[in-house]
């Protein structure tokens with residue numbers, strides 16, 4: 001028995017562990033592989049790396065890192081406000097969007113409070129809820145997609161937060177714009193809707209939440225620089241929301257939560273719109289490359305709106321292991337209720353080709 005666990009808050013003992021994609025170095029050590037030859041398609045990172053402008057910005061600020069960062073993230077917030085067409089005061093910058101889920105839960109969740117989410121949604125919502133002592137109310141997905149009617153019915157007087165990822169990770173699915181907007185509008189006034197748009201830049205024409213926020217509907221939209229902007233290692237994300245909520249999150253936020261390199265790189269990445277467009281195009285081509293291959297291999301997949309796809313395979317864990325031994329890391333998703341699927345991040349053309357090649361080989365061994 002861990003002597004520290006008995007002293008901790010009771011909710012800690014039920015806390016699931018977040019299982020990240022396996023790091024390249026770990027796989028290299030485990031299978032005696034050359035790390036440079038390993039392809040990681042397990043954490044929905046950007047295969048193109050980060051914008052050269054962001055890398056230059058990181059170099060430029062290297063000599064300032066003995067100083068604390070600007071606590072208010074002034075320049076980044078100003079630029080985000082202009083880009084998004086919202087007020088400066090409506091934005092909160094965080095250490096990745098994950099931090100915003102924890103902050104929302106630390107503000108609104110305690111024992112007796114319920115948080116509505118899907119069973120099969122991004123797992124951090126559940127962890128953050130449990131950590132705050134609350135009760136996750138998990139609504140099954142319907143056709144791998146959030147069932148907004150069932151989620152609405154799951155709301156009680158004790159509900160404070162509803163989490164809705166658009167699109168969801170790991171399924172890559174999304175609800176229709178009108179459906180999401182009318183769901184948000186119907187929510188009772190004691191409930192705050194957290195819309196997670198970590199992959200929004202890969203899509204076109206997502207729902208516009210700004211009019212709802214400005215009309216007083218309680219919505220927070222979270223986004224990240226970890227995905228298309230390629231800055232996962234720096235930990236920077238943001239949310240836009242009603243100004244009065246941003247003020248509260250700012251009070252709960254740890255001081256200096258976003259480092260100098262993170263702020264500077266995010267600013268530069270935001271400016272580099274050509275690079276973002278290129279990454280979106282490459283992702284689209286990669287999606288076609290992978291899904292065409294899945295079809296010719298007679299593998300079913302879940303159509304995805306993100307930079308990843310879930311594919312149904314025979315003997316998923318054996319295939320995962322086979323791929324890993326050959327130096328391609330993908331993600332098993334049985335902890336999300338999909339024991340027969342693997343989630344693969346869309347890589348570069350060469351990375352995808354290697355995955356397809358190994359998948360064809362592995363399938364012959366697996367079936």
Ligand SMILES: Cc1ncc(COP(=O)(O)O)c(C=O)c1O
Pocket residue numbers: 043044095096097098099122165167168169196198223224225226232236237
């Ligand atoms: C749906 C979803 N939301 C949020 C995140 C977290 O992103 P961040 O790196 O900004 O904390 C991820 C990362 O995988 C994700 O898939």
